[in-house]
Amino acid sequence: MGHGKRAVCGAAVAALAMICALAMIWIGSATASGSSDTWSFVSAPDLHPPRLDVVKRRAGLARGDFLVVSSVNQRVGMHSTGQSGPMILDSKAQPVWFEKTNAALDFDQDAYRGKPVLVEVRNDAVVVLNEHYRTIFAVRGRKPWMIDGHDASIIGMDIWVVVVRTVQHQNLTAYGGPADGTVVDCGLQEYQLSTGRLIRTWDALNPGGKPNVPLSASEMSGKGMTLPGPHRGQRVFDPYHLNAVQALPDGDLLVSMRDTWAVYLLDPTSDKILWALGGRRSTFTLGHGARFKWQHDAKLIQPATGGMGRDIELTLFNDNNGHSSAGLVLRLNTITHKARLVDAYHHHPALYAQILGSMQLLPNGNALVGWGSEPYFSEYAKSGKLLFDAEWPGIADQSYRTLFTDSWVGTPYSPPGGAVRGKTVYASWNGATEVARWEVMAGSSGGNLTVVASHARTGFETAIGVSAAYAVYRVRALRASGRVLGTSQPFS
Numbered sequence: 001m002g003h004g005k006r007a008v009c010g011a012a013v014a015a016l017a018m019i020c021a022l023a024m025i026w027i028g029s030a031t032a033s034g035s036s037d038t039w040s041f042v043s044a045p046d047l048h049p050p051r052l053d054v055v056k057r058r059a060g061l062a063r064g065d066f067l068v069v070s071s072v073n074q075r076v077g078m079h080s081t082g083q084s085g086p087m088i089l090d091s092k093a094q095p096v097w098f099e100k101t102n103a104a105l106d107f108d109q110d111a112y113r114g115k116p117v118l119v120e121v122r123n124d125a126v127v128v129l130n131e132h133y134r135t136i137f138a139v140r141g142r143k144p145w146m147i148d149g150h151d152a153s154i155i156g157m158d159i160w161v162v163v164v165r166t167v168q169h170q171n172l173t174a175y176g177g178p179a180d181g182t183v184v185d186c187g188l189q190e191y192q193l194s195t196g197r198l199i200r201t202w203d204a205l206n207p208g209g210k211p212n213v214p215l216s217a218s219e220m221s222g223k224g225m226t227l228p229g230p231h232r233g234q235r236v237f238d239p240y241h242l243n244a245v246q247a248l249p250d251g252d253l254l255v256s257m258r259d260t261w262a263v264y265l266l267d268p269t270s271d272k273i274l275w276a277l278g279g280r281r282s283t284f285t286l287g288h289g290a291r292f293k294w295q296h297d298a299k300l301i302q303p304a305t306g307g308m309g310r311d312i313e314l315t316l317f318n319d320n321n322g323h324s325s326a327g328l329v330l331r332l333n334t335i336t337h338k339a340r341l342v343d344a345y346h347h348h349p350a351l352y353a354q355i356l357g358s359m360q361l362l363p364n365g366n367a368l369v370g371w372g373s374e375p376y377f378s379e380y381a382k383s384g385k386l387l388f389d390a391e392w393p394g395i396a397d398q399s400y401r402t403l404f405t406d407s408w409v410g411t412p413y414s415p416p417g418g419a420v421r422g423k424t425v426y427a428s429w430n431g432a433t434e435v436a437r438w439e440v441m442a443g444s445s446g447g448n449l450t451v452v453a454s455h456a457r458t459g460f461e462t463a464i465g466v467s468a469a470y471a472v473y474r475v476r477a478l479r480a481s482g483r484v485l486g487t488s489q490p491f492s
Contacts, residue, residue, distance in 0.1 A: 037393035038082035039095060041461045042426040043417040043475075047100060050082040050397055052093040056389040060381055062362040064406030065090055065433075067118075068399040069107045070392075073373050075354065077396025086120055088408065088431070093390045095460045097133065097410060097431035105149035109405045112136075112154055112193065116408055119152055126152045126161050128193065132413040133431050137193045145187060145201070148242070150400075155247035158199060162242050163187045167207050170237070175215060177222025177237055183215070186242040188253065188268065202253075202268045204240050212271050215239050217260045217280050219293075244298050250306045256298035256316065263298040263316065265307040274307065277314075277332065277339060289341035290330055292318035296372065297358040297401055301329075308334045313342065317357035319372065324350040327359030327369035345369050345380050358401035370402030377402035409433050411485070418475035418488040423468070425453070427475035428461040429486060436480040438462050442470035446490040449474055 038048045050070050066089040072080035086107040088096040099120075106121035110128075117136070118129040125147055128137040137159075141147045145163035152161045164186050172181035185205040191198055204213045215222075218239035244256035252274065255264045262279030266272065275283045278292055298316040300307060312332040319325055327345040332338075345359070345367050356372025365382040375392035377399070392398065416429040427438040435457050441449040449472065455464040464475075476487040 039460070041417075041428055042421060043419045043428040043461055044430060045419075047098055047430065048082045049085070049087055049095050049098045050080065050393050052089070053391045053393065054093050054388070055391050056386060057092070058385075058387045060366070060387050061091055061379055062364045062366050062368075062404065062406065063091075064362075064404055065096055065408065066093070066368075066377070067107050067109060067403040067405060068370070068377070068401075069104050071105065071398060071400070073355075073375075073396050073398045075373070077394065079394075080397050081392070081394040086118075088405075088410070091388075096433060099133070106151060106400050108152075108401070108403055109408055110152075110154040112157075116405075117154070118408075119154070121149050121152050121161075122147070123149045126159065128154075128159075131409060131411050133410065134413050137196075139191050139193070139196065141189060142198050142201075145189060148186065150243045151245050153245050153247040153253075154193070155249070157193060158190050158247075159193050160188050160190050160245050160247045160253065162245055163189050163201075164242075166236060167205060172215075172222035172224075172237055175218070175222025175237070175239075177224060181222065181224065182236045184236050184238040184240070186240045186257075188242070188245055188255070190268070200268060202266070202271065204242065204257075206271075212266075212273065213240060213257065213260065213264075217262065219261050219279075220259045243296050246299050246303060248300070248303050248306055252307055254298060254300055254303075254307060254314070256295055258294050258296065258319075261293050261295065263295070263314070275332075275334060275337075277330075284332060284337050284339040287338065287340035289344060290328070290339050292316060292320065292328060293323075294319040294321050294355075296356060297360075297370075299360075301361055310335055315359045315361055317353075317359040317369065317372070319353045319355065319357055321354055322352070325353040325357065325371065325374070327367055329359075329361065329367075343367070343382070343384070345378075345384060347371065347374075347376065347378060348386070351376065356398060356400045358403060360404055362404050363406060368402060368404050370399060372400070373398050416475055416477050416486050416488040418473060418491050420473050420491065423466050425464045425466055425473055425475060426461055427464065427477070427488070429477055430460075432477060432485065434479050434485060435477040437478040438464060439476050439478060440464050440466060441474045441476060441487075442466065442472065444471045446472050 085099045085101045103122040120127045126139045141163045144165045148162040148164040150162045167183045170183045188202040224235040224237040241258040246254040260279045263277040265274040296317045301313040329342040351374040353372040358370035360368045367380045370377045379388035410431040410433045412431040425440045440453040442452045443449040477485040
């Protein structure tokens with residue numbers, strides 16, 4: 001595939017996780033495995049993730065891995081390539097870990113009790129995984145709210161999750177809609193992870209009271225959108241579409257609402273919005289190049305310093321529907337109420353994302369841009385020079401965000417996998433990040449095996465030649481120091 005492949009550019013349409021539309025638009029079934037666009041592994045025969053094409057790779061990349069979710073963009077195709085699910089990819093876009101599931105949309109690394117954890121945002125729950133890739137917490141929304149598959153943020157012992165619900169019998173005539181319409185309300189819920197206890201809920205629409213974000217702030221028409229699938233024909237007004245949350249140490253929340261074209265700093269204890277960046281009610285004057293539309297993944301670069309001050313920097317992905325998309329770095333002054341553009345990262349040729357996307361500054365100063373519904377992700381030097389460009393194999397393939405980690409150490413709970421074909425032994429260990437070398441142990445019986453071959457790890461799966469055929473084999477994974485990390489079950 002080359003750079004001529006593009007998702008169809010058109011008007012923005014919001015998808016609703018509230019009534020399963022999110023899953024139906026963004027998450028779908030996979031194509032059959034075994035093609036050149038999917039991975040197949042002898043020692044892990046059940047895994048067939050998509051095989052990305054590295055279009056460009058230059059020196060200067062940040063040292064670490066990428067976090068993505070393989071899912072389908074049903075606007076341009078009914079199936080994704082290979083199996084769907086969250087993946088960790090190395091700097092060559094080869095898999096390190098893959099979980100086969102159609103439920104996940106977003107995938108990120110966070111911290112709990114000072115230890116790294118993985119957070120999967122699914123269409124019905126937020127799941128937290130430990131270093132062994134085992135679920136340690138699962139959070140589900142409390143009725144009438146449901147988990148929305150966009151984002152979650154751990155702070156201390158708690159987690160903030162994005163939730164949605166429908167609110168009926170709303171007069172939308174002032175917004176071009178019906179007198180008796182249905183609104184998709186969005187909110188945020190804070191849960192205690194250890195107990196699952198709901199601590200508080202922040203509500204954008206706040207039915208029966210004063211809205212925390214008025215419907216007049218929306219850029220969407222009150223006529224609404226028509227839902228797909230089993231809800232086909234039902235029209236709803238999606239005025240907010242909250243798609244990012246960042247919990248800050250001082251208790252405030254940074255929130256992005258796609259359909260208001262705005263990013264907010266809010267105090268969830270008082271419901272007060274401290275400032276709004278962009279949109280119809282911006283408290284900032286935005287300088288040249290700092291405006292954005294239909295944005296995703298807004299995050300403060302230094303969350304520990306909070307969202308108030310003279311030099312507040314944040315990143316976001318500007319979908320900018322109908323125009324060239326870009327990853328932006330903005331600098332805010334909450335004293336003078338001015339915001340200016342620091343850096344903008346564009347793709348050449350230009351990409352036009354309809355939905356999704358991400359922007360992240362990396363520890364070495366590079367920038368990582370996930371192009372959402374456009375099937376690419378790219379890493380740039382701070383100068384803007386393109387260092388890395390990876391392309392998903394199919395036009396319907398996408399990842400909600402592409403994020404980076406240089407600190408994840410995976411030690412899988414399950415043992416390594418092994419298989420033999422003739423005089424070649426295959427070894428893999430899904431999710432293990434410290435394997436430097438493989439040894440093959442073989443013999444006439446399972447209890448009497450000796451090392452007969454070894455080979456440096458060459459990727460997710462390593463092929464190791466042996467000089468003779470044996471009755472029983474095992475493979476074992478070694479660190480660079482020679483310490484054994486794990487041993488497979490016997491196989492023949």
